[in-house]
Amino acid sequence: MPELPEVETVRQGLNQVTLGYKITGGDVLLARTIAYPLSLNEFLAGIKGTAITQWHRRGKYLLAELVGTEEAAGWLGVHLRMTGQLLWLQPGDALQKHTRVRLFFAQERELRFVDQRTFGQIWWVPPGVAVESVMTGLGRLGLEPFSAEFSVEHIARKLHNRRRPIKSALLDQMVVAGLGNIYADEALFLCGVRPVTLCTDLQLEQIESLRNAIVQVLQTSIAAGGTTFSNFLNVQGINGNYGGVAWVYNRTGEPCRICGTPIQRLKLAGRSAHFCPQCQHDSGRQG
Ligand SMILES: [Zn+2]
Numbered sequence: 484m485p486e487l488p489e490v491e492t493v494r495q496g497l498n499q500v501t502l503g504y505k506i507t508g509g510d511v512l513l514a515r516t517i518a519y520p521l522s523l524n525e526f527l528a529g530i531k532g533t534a535i536t537q538w539h540r541r542g543k544y545l546l547a548e549l550v551g552t553e554e555a556a557g558w559l560g561v562h563l564r565m566t567g568q569l570l571w572l573q574p575g576d577a578l579q580k581h582t583r584v585r586l587f588f589a590q591e592r593e594l595r596f597v598d599q600r601t602f603g604q605i606w607w608v609p610p611g612v613a614v615e616s617v618m619t620g621l622g623r624l625g626l627e628p629f630s631a632e633f634s635v636e637h638i639a640r641k642l643h644n645r646r647r648p649i650k651s652a653l654l655d656q657m658v659v660a661g662l663g664n665i666y667a668d669e670a671l672f673l674c675g676v677r678p679v680t681l682c683t684d685l686q687l688e689q690i691e692s693l694r695n696a697i698v699q700v701l702q703t704s705i706a707a708g709g710t711t712f713s714n715f716l717n718v719q720g721i722n723g724n725y726g727g728v729a730w731v732y733n734r735t736g737e738p739c740r741i742c743g744t745p746i747q748r749l750k751l752a753g754r755s756a757h758f759c760p761q762c763q764h765d766s767g768r769q770g
Contacts, residue, residue, distance in 0.1 A: 485563045487628070487661030488704035490543045493569060497538045497545070500571045504588035505534050513583040516596065518604040519617050529607040530559060530586070542624040542660035545569075546614065560606035560618045561596070567603030570595045624660040628697055633659060635691045642682035642690070649685065649693075650678035651752045659697060665732045666704065668757045670696040672730040677763045678756035679749070684765065703728075731757040 485493070509527050511517055517526050533549040533556040540546070543563070549556040561569065570579070574593045584596040584605055596605065608617045615622045625641075626633045641658045642649070652658055653667040662670075671678055673696035676689055685693075707728070730740055735748040735757060744761040 484565050484663060485543065485567070486663035486666055487540075487543060488666070488701055488707075490545060490563065490661065491540055491705050492708050493563070494538045494540045494545055497535075497547070497569065497571075501535050501547075501588070501592075501594060502537070503534055504590060504592050505532065506530050506586060506588055507532075508587045510585040510587075511583075512585070513598075513601060516583040516598065516601070516603060516605055517607075519606040519608070526607050529557060529609060533557075535559070541621055541627070542656060544618060544621060544624075555610045557610040557612070558606075558608040558614055560604075560608060560614070562604045562620070564598075564602035564604065565600040567596060567598040570597060623656065625656050625658050626660060628659050628662065628701055633694065633698075635687065635694050638694055639687065639690050642685060645682040647682060648679045648751055649676060649682055650754075650756050652682050653697075654752065654754065662697065662701075664754050665729070666697070666700050668732045669700045669730055672757075672759060672763060673700060675763050677765050678751055678758055680765050731759060733757065 508531055511523050514523060517523060520526050533551050535547045536550050537548045538545060545561040547559040549559055572593045572595050573591050574587055579597045581597050581599040582595055583598045586594040606618050608614050626637060642652055645652060650667055650671060653662055670693060674692035676693060731746050734746045736745050739746055739759040739762060742761045744759055746757055747760050748755050748757050
């Protein structure tokens, strides 16, 4: 599943190639991919004749700012979910098996949405309408991990009094937006905290290390262009390479890169959690 670094990589790629081309039309091959408006004709009429001035990201949502001949023309929203991919192609290029939506641009360009599992969604938010009122998931997101507001105090406030494992709390988008299974495992390794540690048992220094680890692991992955171990492809169809350097994620039984102890895996809230039993501890009092 694409996580924040993959979505950020896609956003940067889209900003490099799609800006300024006028949208000339589209073809929706799977109706339910268009989450809003319900009428496909309304969706296609809304985006036709517009151009994208900038792609933004909020959590794992991609938001393209649209402009018409003279005025703002709303927003095009995309969520890749499990297997969604955006490809920048030419309309004559052979169709991928799971092509769901095709957006045609001037000068023989096409933005193609390919999605095997069909959970991906696309919205057109008309001008003058609040984006959060249409893309309702946006209103439930936590802070951006690279914002100044993502502070030790913020995290401490969110985790205060929660008798639940820290790993589960991290997967909860209300604490920080866009953090998924891979980077939650990696961040917990970097700060030396076990996934099962209860939020209430975390010392302030551990929360500070955790905050720094989250930022570090996401920045490393964005710099590397995303991961290799999902169906993610960037817009040019090239895999990123974070997977080659994972500390613990998907390395069950392999030696810890720091101490050599075999990496362990356990089930937590229905997801796999990977950790080093030697390098990661349950409370601030280590050893
Ligand atoms: Zn270790």
